[in-house]
Amino acid sequence: MNISFQDIEFQTQRMRAKHIILHEDNRKPTLVFLHEGLGCLEMWKDFPEKLCQATGLNGFIYERIGFGQSSPLGLVPRPIDYLEREGRDILPVVLEQGGIENPLLVGHSDGGSIALIYAAFHPDKLCGVITEAAHVFVEDITIDGIVEAGKIYFKTDDLKTKLARYHGDNTDKAFRGWHDTWLTPEFRHWNMENLLANITCPLLVIQGIDDEYGSQLQVQSIVEKSTGPATPFLVPNCAHIPHFQAPAPVMQAMKDFIKKIV
Template sequence: MIAEDLGVLVDGVRLPACRLRPDGAAADAPVLVFLHEGLGSIRLWKDFPEALCRATGLPGFVYERQGHGDADSLNHWPRPVQYLEHEAEHVLPRVLEAAGIERMVHVGHSDGGSIALLHAALRPSGLLGVVTEAAHVFVEEITLASIRAARDAYRHGDLREKLKRWHGVNTDGVFWGWNTTWLEPAFAAWDMTDRLSAIRCPLLVLQGDKDEYGTLAQVEAICRGSGGPARPVFVPGCGHVLHHQGRAAVLDAMVPAIQEWTTPAAAS
């Protein structure tokens, strides 16, 4: 596995990134684009991107959004209510262009899954499929309750110290930029289900049955609303971070779907 650290600039903002190329991957192969969660970073994926790239034989691309990990810091928070749409419609296309990625499969976790779906609704020509883990397409009370609990853990528990391991000087910005936005009264009405019918590429929609941030209603809404084929996968015993908590089951679901979407016959 070859890992190459790099960075891209979008509107003058530096976003660290990493290219992954497993042994034997074709130079023109589609790229797995990993989109992290609301408190995520490149390092929080740990070695899951490498594992999925090896299992599929495809190269990967992992990047950090503004305010996360080692990326340039957020200037202010809360973020706008439409921050996920901004990432999908403005930032992600520019990241792909800067990285020279023309054919891809998105692998998105939580916020990253929502961004992947919003980008898919634009029908980019090179998008062959989308895998989501614990994506949100509307706001649920269970989500808000867990975000309020996270606020208490950050203020009074050890959550801030845990996050500093991954975000360093960006820790306060990444946490409050996520937490205050989701708890803004206006954000309770956020709903992207009307965008789903525009999606035409295939979807694989994963959800843990013990997810503390969302229910199976999210999966049902995605699969019901999508304009293309969508397959739900429920992973028993898993919470919000399926690729770590149920890694074997997640790989078993993702690998054949991605291989199906990226074979020459499927891509033609």
């Protein structure tokens, strides 16, 4: 396994990316990992490498603008359609510069929503999508979870110190870009369900039964309203981060899904 890093340019901003190379066969899909709303390269830990080794596929990870060592985030709160902009406009540029011709997207939380948006706007450019805890509309449980996270972040140093290990100078804007945006009254009406019918590629839709940021209605909507083959996987005794909180069944489900479509 070879690891290399790359800077992706979008307009005047820079995003850090990581390649996981197992082979030189460009005909095979590449697993593209899209991080959560407060994530970055390092916060995936070794999960991408393990999934690549388990499937024999190369991997590609990048951190969006405002996270980790990428360029800082500008506007806070973000535009209400920031997820659409990421999936529709920015991700195609990232994949092109990364040399990824046949992506298989693996998205967690915000990353899962971005993966679905990409699949809706670019249905012929990918072979499949795996989502973990993706959201396609805003629920009360989501808002309540973000409010609680804000109380921890602003009233104690625990969460801020933890995030600062990964985001450095980007920490405060990274958090507020997630927290403040989702808590604006306008964002309460954000909904991408109208895009789901445009998704024709195979989907594996994963969510922890005890997810503190979303209910099983998210999975139901994705599975029922997309038009390609969609497989739900509700993980017992698991909250918002299935690949860490239930690694064995989640890894197996992803391996089985990938084997069917590759």
